[in-house]
Amino acid sequence: xxxxxxxxxxxxxxxxxxxxxxxxxxxxxxxxxxxxxxxxxxxxxxxxxxxxxxxxxxxxxxxxxxxxxxxxxxxxxxxxxxxxxxxxxxxxxxxxxxxxxxxxxxxxxxxxxxxxxxxxxxxxxxxxxxxxxxxxxxxxxxxxxxxxxxxxxxxxxxxxxxxxxxxxxxxxxxxxxxxxxxxxxxxxxxxxxxxxxxxxxxxxxxxxxxxxxxxxxxxxxxxxxxxxxxxxxxxxxxxxxxxxxxxxxxxxxxxxxxxxxxxxxxxxxxxxxxxxxxxxxxxxxxxxxxxxxxxxxxxxx
Amino acid sequence: xxxxxxxxxxxxxxxxxxxxxxxxxxxxxxxxxxxxxxxxxxxxxxxxxxxxxxxxxxxxxxxxxxxxxxxxxxxxxxxxxxxxxxxxxxxxxxxxxxxxxxxxxxxxxxxxxxxxxxxxxxxxxxxxxxxxxxxxxxxxxxxxxxxxxxxxxxxxxxxxxxxxxxxxxxxxxxxxxxxxxxxxxxxxxxxxxxxxxxxxxxxxxxxxxxxxxxxxxxxxxxxxxxxxxxxxxxxxxxxxxxxxxxxxxxxxxxxxxxxxxxxxxxxxxxxxxxxxxxxxxxxxxxxxxxxxxxxxxxxxx
Numbered sequence: 313x314x315x316x317x318x319x320x321x322x323x324x325x326x327x328x329x330x331x332x333x334x335x336x337x338x339x340x341x342x343x344x345x346x347x348x349x350x351x352x353x354x355x356x357x358x359x360x361x362x363x364x365x366x367x368x369x370x371x372x373x374x375x376x377x378x379x380x381x382x383x384x385x386x387x388x389x390x391x392x393x394x395x396x397x398x399x400x401x402x403x404x405x406x407x408x409x410x411x412x413x414x415x416x417x418x419x420x421x422x423x424x425x426x427x428x429x430x431x432x433x434x435x436x437x438x439x440x441x442x443x444x445x446x447x448x449x450x451x452x453x454x455x456x457x458x459x460x461x462x463x464x465x466x467x468x469x470x471x472x473x474x475x476x477x478x479x480x481x482x483x484x485x486x487x488x489x490x491x492x493x494x495x496x497x498x499x500x501x502x503x504x505x506x507x508x509x510x511x512x513x514x515x516x517x518x519x520x521x522x523x524x525x526x527x528x529x530x531x532x533x534x535x536x537x538x539x540x541x542x543x544x545x546x547x548x549x550x551x552x553x554x555x556x557x558x559x560x561x562x563x564x565x566x567x568x569x570x571x572x573x574x575x576x577x578x579x580x581x582x583x584x585x586x587x588x589x590x591x592x593x594x595x596x597x598x599x600x601x602x603x604x605x606x607x608x609x610x611x612x613x
Numbered sequence: 614x615x616x617x618x619x620x621x622x623x624x625x626x627x628x629x630x631x632x633x634x635x636x637x638x639x640x641x642x643x644x645x646x647x648x649x650x651x652x653x654x655x656x657x658x659x660x661x662x663x664x665x666x667x668x669x670x671x672x673x674x675x676x677x678x679x680x681x682x683x684x685x686x687x688x689x690x691x692x693x694x695x696x697x698x699x700x701x702x703x704x705x706x707x708x709x710x711x712x713x714x715x716x717x718x719x720x721x722x723x724x725x726x727x728x729x730x731x732x733x734x735x736x737x738x739x740x741x742x743x744x745x746x747x748x749x750x751x752x753x754x755x756x757x758x759x760x761x762x763x764x765x766x767x768x769x770x771x772x773x774x775x776x777x778x779x780x781x782x783x784x785x786x787x788x789x790x791x792x793x794x795x796x797x798x799x800x801x802x803x804x805x806x807x808x809x810x811x812x813x814x815x816x817x818x819x820x821x822x823x824x825x826x827x828x829x830x831x832x833x834x835x836x837x838x839x840x841x842x843x844x845x846x847x848x849x850x851x852x853x854x855x856x857x858x859x860x861x862x863x864x865x866x867x868x869x870x871x872x873x874x875x876x877x878x879x880x881x882x883x884x885x886x887x888x889x890x891x892x893x894x895x896x897x898x899x900x901x902x903x904x905x906x907x908x909x910x911x912x913x914x
């Protein structure tokens with residue numbers, strides 16, 4: 313079923329201990345769309361400048377991503393350069409040029425407004441709220457945010473979270489949002505604040521999901537080499553939301569399956585720079601890795 | 614079947630964000646023995662001073678722990694005081710008095726030498742080696758160590774590891790031992806160095822186990838409050854080795870089951886100060902938490 317994503321589209325220059333990539337395709341909406349496209353048709357809203365390669369948009373379209381909502385504006389695409397440390401959870405921003413993203417004000421095309429599933433990637437919560445205002449009652453709204461908005465825009469973020477079904481954030485963000493270091497207490501406070509499910513990303517340790525009556529934890533797939541962690545969280549969200557939109561199964565079992573597909577997509581994307589690893593994936597490879605997650609975690613009864 | 618543990622016995626003064634405990638029973642061998650005693654008879658080797666409460670030894674004996682190998686020496690018991698930070702994986706040693714532990718030279722009673730399962734808790738690897746010299750071919754040898762020995766006694770530790778079946782260490786120790794930050798690479802090097810299985814403890818994130826042909830990851834049980842992390846790793850090892858000694862099942866499935874029982878015991882002990890939480894446990898409570906681990910991690914096929 314129809315899955316909308318709204319967020320950044322970027323060109324990234326990436327330095328990691330494994331190497332370097334210049335002008336790699338980036339941005340949360342892009343990674344999300346690539347990952348989700350393996351599961352369901354995606355509708356993408358973002359903004360690019362004249363410098364953004366048309367071939368990438370064409371490739372997304374060929375993968376079933378509707379790019380009618382990607383505005384092409386005069387100016388340059390959001391550009392980010394970052395350098396990761398040996399500890400890949402730490403990175404420095406070397407350069408940031410917002411370009412057309414500075415004035416990004418997402419307009420949801422009429423043809424997208426009936427989207428049944430929507431993901432608000434990490435942008436200003438005021439913009440995320442305005443996206444929801446333009447939708448006609450989606451079945452499931454997923455949302456990401458970041459430290460900056462938690463610190464600077466709490467008064468806008470908290471009402472937004474009351475409109476959201478599923479919050480997907482990392483452990484640092486969960487602590488900052490709630491003031492609780494303990495993940496169980498943090499999740500409890502988040503669920504009190506609106507979402508009926510919170511997925512807390514823990515980097516190389518995986519993900520833990522809390523709903524009012526159940527907890528689900530899945531480790532990250534142990535990889536011998538993580539070449540570039542960029543986009544892991546957005547591909548995770550893309551896998552989760554993509555599978556939920558595909559199956560329509562919102563039961564605890566359906567959600568678990570989606571979280572594992574999310575983990576699968578996150579585990580693939582970090583194997584190469586930018587979204588490169590996703591480009592050659594097949595559904596068969598995804599199913600194969602899903603089975604690896606099952607065998608990685610299977611506890612004898 | 615017979616399970617031997619050799620290690621420290623201590624009296625700890627513990628300060629954590631949740632409170633304080635004075636002269637709590639501590640030491641790796643003690644925690645291990647308490648945890649393993651729920652699964653199998655335990656034979657314990659250690660040393661205590663005249664100040665160690667006889668009631669504790671009597672309680673251990675009542676739990677099926679053979680304390681013939683616990684030497685009572687003139688002098689004082691190893692005493693450690695520590696203070697944990699809000700981030701419970703960080704602690705400061707406030708005071709350390711080795712007491713009789715300074716000259717600990719484990720003597721394995723004749724009645725213990727046929728032990729089929731043996732765990733070398735964290736002591737000088739030279740002493741760990743001498744313990745093995747005194748045993749008559751155990752079926753399974755488990756071993757712990759710590760940063761100090763990796764840095765100061767590598768020349769003794771490495772030959773010891775070639776005699777060990779299962780190494781149980783934490784992620785920092787695995788990195789220090791191998792020079793590899795990546796857990797897959799670190800585990801590969803450890804397996805090359807002797808053990809046929811390595812269990813890497815990741816604190817609140819759980820445990821990951823590597824054998825030559827399989828990987829098993831289990832998250833820690835998400836607890837709303839961790840009152841005192843002391844002994845979690847030793848209780849984990851006690852549960853793992855205790856269950857293996859009980860079942861005799863060294864298949865990958867048997868090892869997985871043991872690792873989950875270890876995780877269960879680790880999750881219980883941190884719920885109160887010292888080993889207090891273990892004292893009131895029943896097998897039924899252990900089985901119940903085992904089932905919680907199954908439901909926490911269960912991935913739909």
